[in-house]
Amino acid sequence: MRLIALAFICFALLCSPVAASAQDASPYRKLQALDGQLATIGYRLATANAPLCDRLDGATGLQLHDIAQYRDRAAIDGVFAFESPVEVEAVVPGSPGQAAGIAPGDALATIGVGAAATPIAAFADGLEEDPYSRIQRIADLFATARAAGASIRLELLRAGQPLSFTLAPVPACAGRFQLLIKDGLDAGGGGSAQMVNVNLPLVQYALEDGGGNGEGELAAVVAHELAHNILHHHERLNAVDIDRGPLRGFGKNGRRIRATEEEADRLSVWLLANAGYDPAGAVRFWTRFGKEHGQGLFTEGTHYRWQKRVAQIEEEIAALPSAETRGIARVPPILTHPLPPLE
Incomplete structure (x- = not known):
């Protein structure tokens, strides 16, 4: 904390x-x-998901x-x-x-x-x-x-x-999980210690799901941030001199960051499934969050609108193997070939 x-x-x-x-x-x-x-x-x-990780x-x-x-x-x-x-x-x-x-x-x-x-x-x-x-x-x-x-x-x-x-x-x-006592419905990761940080208000928001699925929704948030670490997004964005300032959502900066956000959304589906969580928790979370906070940080120029994010997650869920292989982490397509350059 x-x-x-x-x-x-x-x-x-x-x-x-x-x-x-x-x-x-x-x-x-x-x-x-x-x-x-x-x-x-x-x-x-x-x-x-350790078998999927190179760190x-x-x-x-x-x-x-x-x-x-x-x-x-x-x-x-x-x-x-x-x-x-x-x-x-x-x-x-x-x-x-x-x-x-x-x-x-x-x-x-x-x-x-x-x-x-x-x-x-x-x-x-x-x-x-x-x-x-x-x-x-x-x-x-x-x-x-x-x-x-x-x-x-x-x-x-x-x-x-x-x-x-x-x-x-x-x-x-690699990922060290930390609750941040900080305002805002936000989460983040990266850095040399491969942190996965979730702000207290976002933890509370995810857990308050009235359908009793709060743990699954919080897991969807954590899986998304862990996916950023697994995919080396912090380093890949640094390699193209990404602007993380006020203009980060515009032009090539916004396009590059959106690409990493989509990759993290898609990989998070597999991370959830491998850990025994229902990947539909990601659909529930982003749908609820989008409807209630659709104009917030998660949908500025660095992120797709929530409807598109949910559609991409549902597409990835449909690609999961129909039968679970017990004790063996399922390998997602995104990790079976080199990632495309951030153009």
């Missing part, structure tokens, strides 16, 4: 001062639950947060213990972290890979400039361990009791 202040969270989560005074009703607890849900969706998509992370199912993220330390007293500067915020069901017995609230003391053991304090450089740098370094270490086929030894603190766990990260498409 992003650097946050209590006042904004209370506003964003529509909490009351009375409700926020109880630990279980704290806006931070509500935010923790949403971040855990996002992490679970991301883990499911990234691990199921891999080591997934543990541990969603971490850092005390450096919190401006108002007093506001988290009694909510998060932070027995060390880095704590387990959430554990994805069915992940190596859960299988090892790690629980939310466990605090990281030392991380060992091979013969080396590194205390959490050693990851503190640069925190003043980027409060997420320590978590990114830990995630990089997990990825290194997976690539080497090595297990990770974690020395943790739980209510003052030292505990030791060993787990093996599993292959996952």
